Amino acid sequence: MSFNIFKINEDLKEFMPPEIVDLEEKATWGNPKRGVMDLPYSKELLEEHSLCAGCPESAAFRYILASLPNPEETIIVNSTGCTSLVFPHIALHTVHSLFGNQNAIASGIKRVLEWRFPDKVKDVIVLAGDGATVDIGLDCTLQSFFRQEKITTICFDNEVYANTGGQESGLTVKGHVFKMAPKGKQWDKVPIWQIAIDSGCHYVARLTVSSPKKVEKVIKQAIYVAREVGPTYVHLYTPCILEIGLNSDDGLEEMRRTDKERFKFFEYMTDEAKEVIQRKKEEGLI
Amino acid sequence: MYYVAQVIRDECTKYNCKQCTLFCPEPNTLMYTDETHHAYVLTERCKGCALCVYVCSNLLKRDSIEMVYAENRDVAGVR
Ligand SMILES: Cc1ncc(C[n+]2csc(CCOP(=O)(O)OP(=O)(O)O)c2C)c(N)n1
Ligand code: SF4
Ligand code: SF4
Numbered sequence: 001m002s003f004n005i006f007k008i009n010e011d012l013k014e015f016m017p018p019e020i021v022d023l024e025e026k027a028t029w030g031n032p033k034r035g036v037m038d039l040p041y042s043k044e045l046l047e048e049h050s051l052c053a054g055c056p057e058s059a060a061f062r063y064i065l066a067s068l069p070n071p072e073e074t075i076i077v078n079s080t081g082c083t084s085l086v087f088p089h090i091a092l093h094t095v096h097s098l099f100g101n102q103n104a105i106a107s108g109i110k111r112v113l114e115w116r117f118p119d120k121v122k123d124v125i126v127l128a129g130d131g132a133t134v135d136i137g138l139d140c141t142l143q144s145f146f147r148q149e150k151i152t153t154i155c156f157d158n159e160v161y162a163n164t165g166g167q168e169s170g171l172t173v174k175g176h177v178f179k180m181a182p183k184g185k186q187w188d189k190v191p192i193w194q195i196a197i198d199s200g201c202h203y204v205a206r207l208t209v210s211s212p213k214k215v216e217k218v219i220k221q222a223i224y225v226a227r228e229v230g231p232t233y234v235h236l237y238t239p240c241i242l243e244i245g246l247n248s249d250d251g252l253e254e255m256r257r258t259d260k261e262r263f264k265f266f267e268y269m270t271d272e273a274k275e276v277i278q279r280k281k282e283e284g285l286i
Numbered sequence: 287m288y289y290v291a292q293v294i295r296d297e298c299t300k301y302n303c304k305q306c307t308l309f310c311p312e313p314n315t316l317m318y319t320d321e322t323h324h325a326y327v328l329t330e331r332c333k334g335c336a337l338c339v340y341v342c343s344n345l346l347k348r349d350s351i352e353m354v355y356a357e358n359r360d361v362a363g364v365r
């Protein structure tokens with residue numbers, strides 16, 4: 001995959017859909033300093049999709065895709081869930097794995113790419129829901145951490161199995177009632193960010209997506225550290241407004257509220273990660 | 287019949303803002319032009335969530351974007 005894949009034959013340009021032409025002419029490629037401040041002007045690497053109106057996951061996708069330092073050489077692995085409704089509309093190389101297998105697939109892809117293209121920088125990123133990351137895929141998630149795979153794992157925590165209509169997940173808060181969890185959850189929310197630290201991640205961050213610039217910084221740091229050091233983990237609170245009964249314009253307020261409590265910004269990095277982040281800051285890339 | 291967002295251009299140009307363009311959940315839906323200094327909505331992409339109104343009116347107190355019936359919108363998306 002390279003930027004050249006989006007170059008359109010001049011003779012055919014007049015027949016191409018405008019969105020495809022925009023991808024060549026107005027998307028930000030080949031610039032590691034790209035970021036969320038491009039959003040008001042540029043063509044995004046994302047097209048119209050079917051997530052609910054006002055869904056914070058949609059905003060998270062915009063910020064993450066705008067922040068990738070190396071989109072033309074990035075492979076994103078995803079799992080089933082609301083997130084997977086967006087993947088067919090992403091203009092990058094994406095792989096839809098079997099539910100729960102995402103970190104195993106990403107580990108394999110990263111290893112093969114390192115072997116096949118030793119001179120190229122290839123970023124492999126996992127992007128999956130809380131059910132995929134912490135319940136059904138927990139084995140693969142943790143194994144990729146234990147084995148020091150050089151991938152970035154991003155969890156979209158909406159605290160529920162949203163795509164299947166509202167079952168509780170390991171990341172649901174204790175006591176919470178959902179349509180298909182009528183008695184309320186009996187156990188505590190799994191502190192996966194802490195488990196990620198204990199399992200060998202070199203950079204871990206937990207936040208909501210209420211601040212686009214903060215998401216950009218965290219994503220860049222996680223990707224740069226994964227490239228050079230080892231596994232990184234980013235935990236994003238993207239509330240499912242539908243399943244918690246909020247209106248379409250309430251998601252941001254919900255995240256701003258939890259910014260002060262449950263999802264207060266939290267960041268961890270090892271000394272090796274610190275060195276990479278410091279260097280990238282000096283290079284003006286973060 | 288449904289609502290879409292529409293920027294009140296004369297209000298929005300008073301600020302050098304762009305905030306709503308970052309918080310709209312939909313890609314390439316709420317954009318900004320430096321030529322005439324205001325945000326604008328690509329109406330056919332707007333899902334009518336009204337988050338932009340929350341950002342502009344509730345958070346920033348700028349009241350420069352509103353929800354209108356899709357049929358009644360200004361065709362250029364601005365007015
Ligand atoms: C192997 C397998 N098991 C179960 C499912 C059914 N399934 C589809 S989406 C989903 C829940 C997804 O929850 P989560 O990962 O939290 O993502 P969300 O929809 O909340 O974004 C489940 C259980 C499946 N598709 N494949
Ligand atoms: S069901 Fe919830 S997580 Fe899924 S698109 Fe709708 S609001 Fe977003
Ligand atoms: S938030 Fe309001 S003032 Fe700011 S760019 Fe949007 S419409 Fe204009």
Ligand code: SF4
Nearest residue numbers: 310332333335336338
């Ligand atoms: S109503 Fe929602 S989708 Fe439409 S422009 Fe505003 S924030 Fe974007």
Ligand SMILES: [Mg+2]
Nearest residue numbers: 129130160161
């Ligand atoms: Mg979920």
